[in-house]
Amino acid sequence: MILLNAHQLSKAFAGKTLFEKVSWGINEGDKIGLVGPNGAGKSTLLKILSTRMSADSGQVTLKKGLQIGFLDQDPQFQPGETIIQAILSHCKDPDDRLGQAYEWFAKLELAQFGDDFLVNQLSGGWKKRVALARELVQEPELLMLDEPTNHLDITSILWLEEFIQSAPFA
DSSP states (O other), X not given: OEEEEEEEEEEEETTEEEEEEEEEEEETTOOOOOOOOTTSSHHHHHHHHTTSSOOSEXXXXXXXXXXXXXXXXXXXXXXXXXXXXXXXXXXXXXXHHHHHHHHHHHHTTOGGGOTTOBGGGSOHHHHHHHHHXXXXXXXXXXXXXXXXXXXXXXXXXXXHHHHHHHOSOO
C-alpha cells in the first residue's frame, strides 16, 4: 500500500535550486536512504514530504490518516522537561502511552538517568535518543529520520541500523 506519493516537487532558497521535479512514492515497509552533500536539500525534502514545509511546486499526497514520525536533526525540548515528559510530549493522550514510554525509556538505555532527570542536562546523543523515543511511542507508520546518527556513538548507530532494518514501519 502506498503511504506517500510525491509528484513533481521543486524547491529553491535564495535563488539556489535545491531540487526540481522530484517524484517518488513510499510504500508500507520501504526502507529508503537519502544521501547527498551538505546543503543539497535533503532536510528540506524530508520536511516537505512530512508536510512540515511547502514545496515551491508539486504535490505530496498522504494515505488518509497516515501517522508520520519525524526525528529532527537537532531535536527541541521544553525547558525543565524530564525525559519521560519529553517522550510523552507529542502524544494526544499521554496516559494511554505511558507503558510504551517506559518501554522505550528502557530500550534506549535512558532509564539509567531516572524518571526525574531533565532533558536539558543530557548530551546531544542522549537527547537524540529521547527524541527517537518521543517519535516511536506514537507508533508511526512512516518514520523520517533527519541525520539520525548525529551525536550517536558507534554502539547506538549499530543498534539504530539493526532496529530500522526490522522495524514494522516504513
